[in-house]
Amino acid sequence: MVFKCCGFGKLFKLKCKNKLICQKKLRYVRCNAMFTMISVKIFPEWRISSGKNNCDIICFPEVFLTAGMSRKKYNPEIPKQAKGVFSSLCRNYGIFGVMGSIADEIGSKLYNVSYLFDNNGQIIGNYRKNHLVQNTEAKRLKAGNEANVFRTKVGNIGLEICRDLLYPEITRKLMLKKADIVFCPSFWCSKSSQYSKVYNYKYFRNKIPDEVTKLVSARAIESETVFVYANAAGTFNYNGTKNILLGKTQIALPFYGTVGILNHNRESVLIREVDLGIVNDARKVYKIEQDLKDYYKG
DSSP states (O other), rough: HHHHHHESSSOOOSSBBBBBBEEOOOOOSSSSSGGGGGGIITTTTTHSGGGGGOOSSEEOOOTTTOSOOTTOOOOOOHHHHHHHHHHHHHHHHEEEEOOOEEEEETTTTEEEEEEEEEETSOOEEEOOOOOOTTTTTTTOOOOOOOOOOETTEEEEEEEGGGGGGGGGHHHHHHHHHHOSEEEEEEEEEEEEEOHHHHIIISSSSSSOOHHHHHHHHHHHTTTEEEEEEEEEEEEEEEEEEEEEOOOEEEEEEETTEEEEEEOSSSSSEEEEEEETTHHHHHHHHOOHHHHHHHHHHH
């Protein structure tokens, strides 16, 4: 099966037959009225994904609508309206969508949630970020503890969010549940006032961090999956914090690692076409999935 994927950063075609990813500047939505502008002002990428690009799925970055949100500032109308807009866009353009992530309340708890929509505008799955940033997110949000795979006509889709990339166990769980494609919306910075001084000044004072590209490649290869990483772009200052986003939206494949990347932090869209047959070939060649099943039995 071939599909196209589009993600923010630049135009990006993923072959299942199609897919789409995005690397986008964060726009914090402060009031409900701004949602009336979303389809025209904030999401021109939907037009890019249609027409000659004929994408199957589009993915946005982590917290790209609300930034980090506390219980005190949480407004349930924001995720409600955001999901309504995404539903309409997926239905109108006839493509699947990964709604980056958004602070949302589920069962009286506030989570960092990514929603998956089908091409009819229905929510067919969600993922609650498992590994929260301890000195920020964990103080205001609850961590999830599940990693599920959603079976669709464009492949079996798994979701994770940003910092989850550091933990191979998440992608491994998705692999063991037969994921063909894993989407990872992210808000990863090259420098942030919230990051450790050791990180900012000892190791990356005069250079751009590159661990993301290495981790994305590793996850695709070790988990025999197509791995799609959609990061935010530009700069974002909020509540006294200063952030320079890393960008580097990219896609990685088994055997090859990263095969398409927006090697900058400017807003753009990446489109790539990917043949999911490579996933089946990787399973036959590497046999990692089978080895792990036998390992966990012991």
